[in-house]
Amino acid sequence: TAVINASVAGAVLEAFDRLDASSQVWGAKGGITGLLNETFIGLRQQPNGIWDGIRVAPGAALGSCRKKLTEEDVACAVALCRKHDIRYFFYVGGNDSMDTANMLSKAAQASGYEMLVAGVPKTIDNDLAETDFCPGYGSAARFYAQAMIDLGMDIRSLPTPICLMEVMGRNAGWLTAATMLARRAPDDAPHLIYVPEVRLSREKFLADVKEVYDRQGWVVIAISEGMCDEKGESLSLPTGKVAADGFGHRMVGDVAPALARLIMGELGLRARNEKPGLIARASSHHVSPVDREVAEGVGRFAAQRVFAGETDFMAAIRRESDPPFRVSYFPVPLEKVANAERLLPAEYVADGGNDIAESFREYAEPLVGGELRRYARLRW
Amino acid sequence: TAVINASVAGAVLEAFDRLDASSQVWGAKGGITGLLNETFIGLRQQPNGIWDGIRVAPGAALGSCRKKLTEEDVACAVALCRKHDIRYFFYVGGNDSMDTANMLSKAAQASGYEMLVAGVPKTIDNDLAETDFCPGYGSAARFYAQAMIDLGMDIRSLPTPICLMEVMGRNAGWLTAATMLARRAPDDAPHLIYVPEVRLSREKFLADVKEVYDRQGWVVIAISEGMCDEKGESLSLPTGKVAADGFGHRMVGDVAPALARLIMGELGLRARNEKPGLIARASSHHVSPVDREVAEGVGRFAAQRVFAGETDFMAAIRRESDPPFRVSYFPVPLEKVANAERLLPAEYVADGGNDIAESFREYAEPLVGGELRRYARLRW
Structure with missing residues (x-):
């Protein structure tokens, strides 16, 4: 970290x-x-x-x-x-x-x-x-929240309507949840947040994206690298034969490119994906x-x-x-x-499983250590 | 930007x-x-x-x-x-x-x-x-160079030996080249740099990675999202039917996950990939x-x-x-x-096509606007 x-x-x-x-x-x-x-x-x-x-x-x-x-x-x-x-x-x-x-x-x-x-x-x-x-959590959370603000500014002005940001976290959604700190105005990114504590079917995911897209025309999504489908299978790209580390943990990641392809294939919408990965963990800025x-x-x-x-x-x-x-x-x-693992408590997951409850802000905001950088927008 | x-x-x-x-x-x-x-x-x-x-x-x-x-x-x-x-x-x-x-x-x-x-x-x-x-270039170049320094610090200490950072740039390697500014010591990341002006066969890529791995045990690679193989085919993951924007430019990207999988499959080495994408372009930090x-x-x-x-x-x-x-x-x-497009001049590409010539530093360093953040290391 x-x-x-x-x-x-x-x-x-x-x-x-x-x-x-x-x-x-x-x-x-x-x-x-x-x-x-x-x-x-x-x-x-x-x-x-x-x-x-x-x-x-x-x-x-x-x-x-x-x-x-x-x-x-x-x-x-x-x-x-x-x-x-x-x-x-x-x-x-x-x-x-x-x-x-x-x-x-x-x-x-x-x-x-x-x-x-x-x-x-x-x-x-x-x-x-x-x-x-x-x-280590507060700093990485700060990176992801700030990156989500910055990314939101860019995607808001772009004709590419869908963007996924992949967030580190194999089983626990704490970091992905922290992207909710980026939001202030109702249409601020992220519009959908998926944590690995909630299993996600591809159908539900596509329906969520379509609903937001139809409503406001652009969708920014924060998604954990560890997301699994309703059968418990990883939603990420397959990694081939090098699949586990010394502790037997599977190699995860690249869920965002996999789901971007799903969106493009099924909804016919251009979808970008960004994955800061270790850069989030190592950024001393x-x-x-x-x-x-x-x-x-x-x-x-x-x-x-x-x-x-x-x-x-x-x-x-x-x-x-x-x-x-x-x-x-x-x-x-x-x-x-x-041998314990503290997952994100269910109370922090919003109903519907595609967002984080506002109550999470109270937990996470002090940890990121001060105001995030916010930007002016023209009035129209 | x-x-x-x-x-x-x-x-x-x-x-x-x-x-x-x-x-x-x-x-x-x-x-x-x-x-x-x-x-x-x-x-x-x-x-x-x-x-x-x-x-x-x-x-x-x-x-x-x-x-x-x-x-x-x-x-x-x-x-x-x-x-x-x-x-x-x-x-x-x-x-x-x-x-x-x-x-x-x-x-x-x-x-x-x-x-x-x-x-x-x-x-x-x-x-x-x-x-x-x-x-816009200088700021994005600054992001990628700094991210490469930070990432290098993390990968140097990790047991995952290979890491690819994907850099924006469909046809021009200017941004990917800027990651060379991260280097000061001989073993600093990045160890290999690939720009889209040079076509890259999978065999040559694997041989390059293996050579550096055998020599020093870890390899950090900067690679342009626009890389093509010797036939001119994109090395990135296929994007499916949504493939071009309003100007007919193909949708590129996700070359790093594709090549990470190639390394894992062919060399049997764990390979991470990071892709800051638009976060690099939008980061006001x-x-x-x-x-x-x-x-x-x-x-x-x-x-x-x-x-x-x-x-x-x-x-x-x-x-x-x-x-x-x-x-x-x-x-x-x-x-x-x-209708012109200024690609990276051949003089900036090092012999072998897998690195950037030292002379590029003179062009790029003033544009990133001052010293990058460098870190202490223990002596051993």
């Missing part, structure tokens, strides 16, 4: 403060694969001032992986921690990463090796349980200040608790007040988040 | 200054279709101060069209200008729009109706003849200050010359010095630009 490095910086700077100077602070290159390969990066040995830059850089400065640990891997990881005298272990990530941290923590305890383990939440998908939101601050705060909190002797938890975020938007942090047991 | 309204504002504000207050200044809603439908927007009747907002709004504030004029349309358009006593006519756009302006200008002259006609260049494709560059200033300047210049009695020209841009980057404006006959 655009703010994962803020979390890493928070935890690392806290470690520099609290550990004596002779102790090493290592980063594992490529997450857990870095531990298994013993490829460590000396974080104390970095140039002065580098953390000011790392804190605001998008992407994972330590690298990442998509590795599902086998029991053998876990035993090996614990043995390597023991070998290198690793006593504190932080893992930043989403559901799968919390699963990894949980397995490592439990295995260390079972083998009698004393190592304190904390998870730090990070995912643009916003689908971790027990926390009000996940760092759209970082939410709130998101970055909380990302760093939750990393610091995890480190403070670990160095105070706590273990086996993920640092979670509680919304304390709004306005002013204020959060606090608290630990939740790793096993409570490791 | 993100700056077309700056050109409109330039011409309109000049008209307010130079015409007496009893004269009307109209916008035609939806370009030439607005004239043919007699749907005019009173520009003097807009709220005070609105131009400060319109000038920085993306999308065409007056709307746009993709209408190829028939001879009958042209005669009708001239008759309507006569009916409404339209004496000055400005048209902002690319090759097709200059063709429209040229037809209208010639028809008015032939029928003895005195109307002064000027074209104002605007296209992110940068493919108008006779002008050093086209307003990435406007190049130089681009906006010139967009307004060229609109003002067109109006100054028209109100001084000149006609039948497009306002063009000449690069006077660099650094400091300074331009001047000059008129070129509409018929010289109406």
Whole structure:
């Protein structure tokens, strides 16, 4: 995400403060694969001032992986921690990463090796349980909401009547839902919003598009990359034989080009599709200040608790007040988040399954961190 | 584009200054279709101060069209200008729009109706003849270059080894070429750049990708939406029966998902694809200050010359010095630009046809208007 490095910086700077100077602070290159390969990066040995830059850089400065640990891997990881005298272990990530941290923590305890383990939440998908939101979400939500405003300005003036914007999110519609923040006037984009929590038949989709088109002559659609039809089959283009990552998650995406073709074929209307993809996740121009601050705060909190002797938890975020938007942090047991997935609650999906309820604005607006850029229009 | 309204504002504000207050200044809603439908927007009747907002709004504030004029349309358009006593006519756009302006200008002259006609260049494709560059290009180029930096940061840290970014541009590779500005270090993205001026066989493409992958383990590719294979067939996904716009241009795009599937199928490597599409064109966060200033300047210049009695020209841009980057404006006959298309010169394509020559930096860098955002990386 655009703010994962803020979390890493928070935890690392806290470690520099609290550990004596002779102790090493290592980063594992490529997450857990870095531990298994013993490829460590000396974080104390970095140039002065580098953390000011790392804190605001998008992407994972330590690298990442998509590795599902086998029991053998876990035993090996614990043995390597023991070998290198690793006593504190932080893992930043989403559901799968919390699963990894949980397995490592439990295995260390079972083998009698004393190592304190904390998870730090990070995912643009916003689908971790027990926390009000996940760092990374607010910034990606800001990108998509702003992109929807900008795109709406362009499509409004274009003779191409239909445009789909594909939004990241395999199972959870939090990001797709955030495009509703683009709307202020009744005819503002997006006019239809589809989240993967609702299964969508092609017939219903075409009927929705036709209804809006007949009414106002142009249709901008936000659609999750993870959309499935009523049988649970992906609506996206087939990806061929490379279909799953290390966790067995299918490769999704390109639902927008597939549905643009459906519209052109069945309704005979020109349909564009746009898919910012990882550009949405990596855009430092759209970082939410709130998101970055909380990302760093939750990393610091995890480190403070670990160095105070706590273990086996993920640092979670509680919304304390709004306005002013204020959060606090608290630990939740790793096993409570490791295999949970928090989907968009049904109350946020509007009746008909093709829009997001207005009540969602209250949840999401503070997270995108301030006013979006709105534009003047001529009066006619 | 993100700056077309700056050109409109330039011409309109000049008209307010130079015409007496009893004269009307109209916008035609939806370009030439607005004239043919007699749907005019009173520009003097807009709220005070609105131009400060319109000038920085993306999308065409007056709307746009993709209408190829028939001879009958042209005669009708001239008759309507006569009916409404339209004496000055400005048209902002690319090759097709200059063709429209040229037809209208010639028809008015032939029928003895005195109307002064000027074209104002605007296209992110940068493919108008006779002008050093086209307003709109610098801002879209800035978006793509910055997005490539951001995307590179993310992909560098990801276990997904291949990523394609699709760039707008049907026949001309100017925008795709601009992604080379993202590079500073030898392994920075993009590692391969494909422009539509070079035909690309699937075999050559796969061999290029494999070569870079074998060498460095990750590959980021910039590829034009307009890419064709060695037979001249589009490499993009088929679009079905809705295939052409009003000018007979085929609907292109979705070349990146098509080639991602080719890579997955033939090389067995996971390949993502990202396609910002119109978001690149509309993003006001990435406007190049130089681009906006010139967009307004060229609109003002067109109006100054028209109100001084000149006609039948497009306002063009000449690069006077660099650094400091300074331009001047000059008129070129509409018929010289109406049906021309300026492709990326062969000297800017690197040997092998899979990259852009370093010399292109000198042309493009001033247009994106200042430093791009670069990020810190950990040392290892």
